[in-house]
Amino acid sequence: EAGVTQSPTHLIKTRGQQATLRCSPISGHTSVYWYQQALGLGLQFLLWYDEGEERNRGNFPPRFSGRQFPNYSSELNVNALELEDSALYLCASSSAPGLAGVNEQFFGPGTRLTVL
Amino acid sequence: AQSVAQPEDQVNVAEGNPLTVKCTYSVSGNPYLFWYVQYPNRGLQFLLKYITGDNLVKGSYGFEAEFNKSQTSFHLKKPSALVSDSALYFCAVRDRGGANNLFFGTGTRLTVIP
Numbered sequence: 303e304a305g306v307t308q309s310p311t312h313l314i315k316t317r318g319q320q321a322t323l324r325c326s327p328i329s330g331h332t333s334v335y336w337y338q339q340a341l342g343l344g345l346q347f348l349l350w351y352d353e354g355e356e357r358n359r360g361n362f363p364p365r366f367s368g369r370q371f372p373n374y375s376s377e378l379n380v381n382a383l384e385l386e387d388s389a390l391y392l393c394a395s396s397s398a399p400g401l402a403g404v405n406e407q408f409f410g411p412g413t414r415l416t417v418l
Numbered sequence: 419a420q421s422v423a424q425p426e427d428q429v430n431v432a433e434g435n436p437l438t439v440k441c442t443y444s445v446s447g448n449p450y451l452f453w454y455v456q457y458p459n460r461g462l463q464f465l466l467k468y469i470t471g472d473n474l475v476k477g478s479y480g481f482e483a484e485f486n487k488s489q490t491s492f493h494l495k496k497p498s499a500l501v502s503d504s505a506l507y508f509c510a511v512r513d514r515g516g517a518n519n520l521f522f523g524t525g526t527r528l529t530v531i532p
Contacts, residue, residue, distance in 0.1 A: 306461070335519055344524035345462075345508065350517060358517040392461055396518065406452060407520065409461035 304329065306410035308393050314416045315383050323378040323413045327395030333357075334376040335396070335407060336368060340389040348391075351376055383417045390414050420445045422511050424523035431499045432531050439494040439526045441509030445516075451492040452510040452520065453483055462508060468492060479503070499530045 307326045315321050327334050336348040347360040351370035365381040374395075380387055391414075394407035421444045431437045443449055450469055454462040466477025473485045483494045492509060506527050510520040 333518060337522075342524075345510075345520075345522040347519045347521065350519045352518070358519055360519070394462075406464045406467055408464065409454070411459075411461045 306393055306395050306408055308391075308410040308413050310413060311411070312414045312416070314418065316418050317383055317385060319383050321380045321383060321387075321415055323380075323391050323393075323415070324375065325378070325393030325395075325410060326375045327393075328397075328408055331395035331397050331408075332374055333396045333398075333407075334370055334374065335394040336376070336378050337392045337394065338362075338389045339392055339412070340386070345392065349378065380415070385417050388415060388417045420511055420513050420516065420521045422509050422521055422523035424507075424509055424526045426526050427524070428527050428529070430529045430531060433501055434498050437496050437499040437503070437528065437530070439507050439509075439528060441492045441494065441523060442490050443492060443509070443511040444490065445511055445513040447516075448514045449492075450512040450514060451483070451485060452512075453477065453481070453492075453494050454508045454510065454522075456506040456508065456525070458505075465494070465507075499528075501530045501532050504528055504530045 309324045333352040335350050337345045350358040354370050368378040370376045390412045392412045394409045396405045396407045423442045452467045453465040456462050468475050468485045476482045506525045508525050509523045
């Protein structure tokens with residue numbers, strides 16, 4: 303079974319540009335999560351999508367946005383890039399919680415975004 | 419508000435010795451707790467989770483963690499460290515009544531010395 307995939311692996315942009323990052327979840331998973339891993343800051347939650355809807359949002363400005371497609375894949379868009387947006391962006395997916403109440407999230411390898 | 423604290427940025431342990439990576443949490447209700455590991459240039463890999471029941475949870479690669487409600491801790495342990503265990507370890511928490519996203523600690527870098 304294929305894991306979570308993300309593209310591109312690396313992305314280099316300049317300040318003010320827009321970046322689009324893509325994520326394909328594990329087959330059968332309906333939830334997709336985006337996290338930012340900036341140097342020294344650990345993982346910060348960005349966005350959670352489930353069944354095509356945005357379910358929760360972290361403490362990030364509106365220029366961070368995204369969407370989930372009918373096939374459950376997802377895009378993260380970052381507008382008006384700033385230098386501090388340079389980070390590893392991780393996507394995770396999970397299945398519906400079911401009786402267990404919660405299922406673990408499976409992470410992709412990440413997209414390394416560098417803003418110059 | 420939910421938060422996780424990993425008080426040690428770096429833990430060094432000799433190969434074959436027991437290891438402990440510390441984690442304390444804060445949630446408004448009862449927690450779901452997780453440990454993940456990140457190897458260089460890789461995404462996070464799931465190690466174990468605490469949902470309910472037995473306070474001692476066993477996970478992948480011989481790791482285990484003990485949930486201590488009174489101390490709000492969820493320390494990761496392994497009886498005998500391997501050099502291959504060297505990696506970045508993240509503790510994460512989710513409030514049972516909250517949204518599905520996880521709150522992560524800042525990570526602890528474990529180095530196992532041969």
